[in-house]
Amino acid sequence: MFKKIARDILIAFGLMALTLSTSRTAMKYTSDKRDNNYWWGTYQCLNGDLVSMSYLDIVSRFNQPNPRGGFKHPSFNGQRKMVLYMDGDSFTWHLCDSDFAGLESFCYFQRNHGLKYHLDTTKKNVLVIEVSERYLQSYFTGFQMFNEVIDTTIKAKKISTLPVRADAGICYSSMLPSISVNSLFNKNINQNLQFNLFNYNFMMPMFESKAALNYYFFNRASGDVVISDDRKFLFLKETISKTDIGSSYHPVSPADASTIVDVLNGIYDHYKAAGFAEVYFSVIPNSATIMQPDGYNNLIPMVQNNPRLRMKIIDIYTTFKHSKEIYYLPGDTHWNHKGKQLWLDLLNKHLLTDTSGR
Amino acid sequence: MTFNSLQFLVFFMVVTLWFFRIKNQKGRVLLLLIASCYFYMSFIPEYILILGGTIIIDYIAGLLIEKNEGSARRAWLVVSLIANIGVLAVFKYYNFFIDNIHAGSLFFGKSVTLPMLKIALPIGLSFHTFQAMSYTIEVYRKNQKAEKNFGTYALYVMFYPQLVAGPIERPQNVLPQLKEFRAYDWDNVKEGTSRMLWGFFKKVVIADRLAMIVERTYGHTHESSSLALFAGAVFYSFQIYCDFSGYSDIAIGAAKVMNIKLMENFNQPYLSHTISNFWSRWHISLSSWFRDYLYIPLGGNRRGAFRSKLNILIVFLVSGLWHGANWTFLAWGLMHGLLVILLTWGKKQDTKKKTDLTVLARILFNFVLITFLWIFFRSENIGVAITYIREIFAFHGGSNYIGVSRTELVFSAIIIGILLAREKYRPAHTIKSDAGFYCYAGAMILACYYLGVFSENQFIYFQF
Incomplete structure (x- = not known):
């Protein structure tokens, strides 16, 4: 009897785990509800995303907290009449109006959520597209531009039949709402299962002991994290694996770079026609590109220096490359405070000298 | 769903426990069939249609091979072989063939470019097509009776543990086991x-x-x-x-x-x-x-x-x-x-x-x-x-x-x-x-x- 009850409980538990881990809504709900301060909370490492992924909190060299905000603000005494739109990723999260010079307002759009806008034609509207190097090829080669925005009220219709709207924007084909049978087979199900079944504070000693074993015994990090050759930095595996399109060492041909330039020119024309006074583009290098440059595929310079490129460039790659300072966190995919400050300074310099439009 | 994934471990636990919960073989076959469909669809869901199509053709071919004699018998075997080899030819070898025609034409100073198929290879295609062919060939050779129950035949091809990378089974070994109810054995x-x-x-x-x-x-x-x-x-x-x-x-x-x-x-x-x-x-x-x-x-x-x-x-x-x-x-x-x-x-x-x-x-x-x-x-x-x-x-x-x-x-x-x-x-x-x-x-x-x-x-x- 006991065995039968246990069996039925296990079946129900397994089915629940699979269903829960397939549904995006359910995953969002559970992750929001779990309080990190309790034993059943989610493990959160404040020392860097790569430290967190590899459970290497034990190695002090990689643990360097990064303060948020507090950037040196640009001095500006003129009339504030610029509206800055920024389409960015995790490198540019948490920026605010005061980080920029001469702005009347600042609108930030996280790339995954699409860019929606309604331009005020009495203002000077400037768009900055920021992208991490590891997404450069994947976003800007198979990229398609749509004259529609994602509209949740009509998502059941096919994208091609959506009406063109006045506030038409741009969205990425891979991020369109999933309306097929594919949504029953969530590609992230294994990550979700790991989160639901194992990602609890009380289970951390188990993960950390494995990470320690790999680090001290085999000299490597666990999972998708790799230790740099000089052993001072952690890198995301996909940014250094030769076979990965986001890697700094994945071979790229001039034709590959040319394709990206074509797409960027298309985007530029689209937004200029939509009424933006200027469109800037900025690629933030992978930390491996700067910290371990031997064998770099030169993707960023190949794109940025292409004479056909019409978009204006915020070139942080050259600045980082020629500097002796360190601009990346040792246990994180992102830049440190100095790196972000440098990029902001560069962007502000462009904004202040921008003579386009109004 | 690869075997070395958490999804498989949970899936396997659920299916196995449920399998022993069911007390009749028909129910077990149905469960394993549904589980196998889920397993296969977790790779590329649409490709279940290809697999389903060949299963239907082979199932009908098996019945007709058994029913007929002489040239009709052979003709139904050929239909089955063409269906399976055809799927392989299109999904696995077509682009290779086209690529080589292009390279060959360049060698002779001309450029013949035919359209390539932009499709992913269905997972385990060579395994399940070979397993399906072994069934119709064995029926043709009269070593195996045609399977009357469609579900049992479909499970023979789709049985999830060996669906995508073998072993490439023979009907004489697997079909009898799928028909017989066997009690839980520790x-x-x-x-x-x-x-x-x-x-x-x-x-x-x-x-x-x-x-x-x-x-x-x-x-x-x-x-x-x-x-x-x-x-x-x-x-x-x-x-x-x-x-x-x-x-x-x-x-x-x-x-x-x-x-x-x-x-x-x-x-x-x-x-x-x-x-x-x-x-x-x-x-x-x-x-x-x-x-x-x-x-x-x-x-x-x-x-x-x-x-x-x-x-x-x-x-x-x-x-x-x-x-x-x-x-x-x-x-x-x-x-x-x-x-x-x-x-x-x-x-x-x-x-x-x-x-x-x-x-x-x-x-x-x-x-x-x-x-x-x-x-x-x-x-x-x-x-x-x-x-x-x-x-x-x-x-x-x-x-x-x-x-x-x-x-x-x-x-x-x-x-x-x-x-x-x-x-x-x-x-x-x-x-x-x-x-x-x-x-x-x-x-x-x-x-x-x-x-x-x-x-x-x-x-x-x-x-x-």
Whole structure:
């Protein structure tokens, strides 16, 4: 009897785990509800995303907290009449109006959520597209531009039949709402299962002991994290694996770079026609590109220096490359405070000298 | 859903427990069918339609082959073969064919460009089409009665443990087992679970660890020393063995837990002393498929020495092509075929007793030979393979770094030793005492967790 009850409980538990881990809504709900301060909370490492992924909190060299905000603000005494739109990723999260010079307002759009806008034609509207190097090829080669925005009220219709709207924007084909049978087979199900079944504070000693074993015994990090050759930095595996399109060492041909330039020119024309006074583009290098440059595929310079490129460039790659300072966190995919400050300074310099439009 | 994923572990637990909850065979077949559809659709959902289409055609063909005689009988077999080979031709070989027409036309000074298909290869296509063909051929040969129950036939093709990477089963073995209700058997559960754990160990602890070395050496051919390249080639031999035989162990073990006995697919292949002996121990279900459905129908060794050699060569070429639409696989198959022919040329059955040292030397020589042939299998193209081999024989210095620390290298060698010793001296997976089973299972789970390399690497043979 006991065995039968246990069996039925296990079946129900397994089915629940699979269903829960397939549904995006359910995953969002559970992750929001779990309080990190309790034993059943989610493990959160404040020392860097790569430290967190590899459970290497034990190695002090990689643990360097990064303060948020507090950037040196640009001095500006003129009339504030610029509206800055920024389409960015995790490198540019948490920026605010005061980080920029001469702005009347600042609108930030996280790339995954699409860019929606309604331009005020009495203002000077400037768009900055920021992208991490590891997404450069994947976003800007198979990229398609749509004259529609994602509209949740009509998502059941096919994208091609959506009406063109006045506030038409741009969205990425891979991020369109999933309306097929594919949504029953969530590609992230294994990550979700790991989160639901194992990602609890009380289970951390188990993960950390494995990470320690790999680090001290085999000299490597666990999972998708790799230790740099000089052993001072952690890198995301996909940014250094030769076979990965986001890697700094994945071979790229001039034709590959040319394709990206074509797409960027298309985007530029689209937004200029939509009424933006200027469109800037900025690629933030992978930390491996700067910290371990031997064998770099030169993707960023190949794109940025292409004479056909019409978009204006915020070139942080050259600045980082020629500097002796360190601009990346040792246990994180992102830049440190100095790196972000440098990029902001560069962007502000462009904004202040921008003579386009109004 | 790969076997080395959390999704599979949860899925397997649910399906197996539910399987034993059901008290009639019809219900069990239905459950396994639904589970198999879910398993297959977790890769690319739409491709279930292709699989479903061929299953319907083969099911009807089987019934009509049995019902008819003479030319009609043969015609229905041809329909079934065309359907299966046609699917393979379109999804697996069409682009290769078009690519070569283009290259050939350039050679003759003209450029013929035909449209390429931008589609992904359905997972395990070569496995389930071959398994389906074995059914209609056996019905045609009257060795197997046509299956009347559509669900049972569909499950024969789709049974999830062996759906995407074999063993390529025969209807005589599997169909009767799918029809018979078998009660829960704890001994089978223990044996199946132990075998699955051994398969997981081979995959995550050995194969995926060796993959780090192999990726490094194959990715840095020019910088690496000859010794490092040779070591990379040797480690690949063990990587592919542990990857593929690990998959087979999990598949056979998972079926065993549900009281279904699948055929063996490996028998210590690296202890073989000739290439032909290797093929009687490596991927046995495929070798025997080719023997029964290609080599013997071609005449086998019954039509004289020349024809026999030609048949061997044809079988190995087709076997190479079966593995993938690339010249590297064809070259790999061709070289295996040529070596089998050359090394058996004019030889009679050797009945002399050999010393242990002679046996060991022959095993080693054969292993090195097979290792060099695997280089073609692993390389992106023939040029890369030739460069890799040339660099090994250049005996030059260079980086001896092969992607892992020295400790891990030594550890890798030790676990390969453990693998060989275990499979030689304790090949069975039966554990009589419950306490022994729990200890073994606990130790294997800990070993897989702490020593495993988890990077969601797919099984190498999935691509075929």
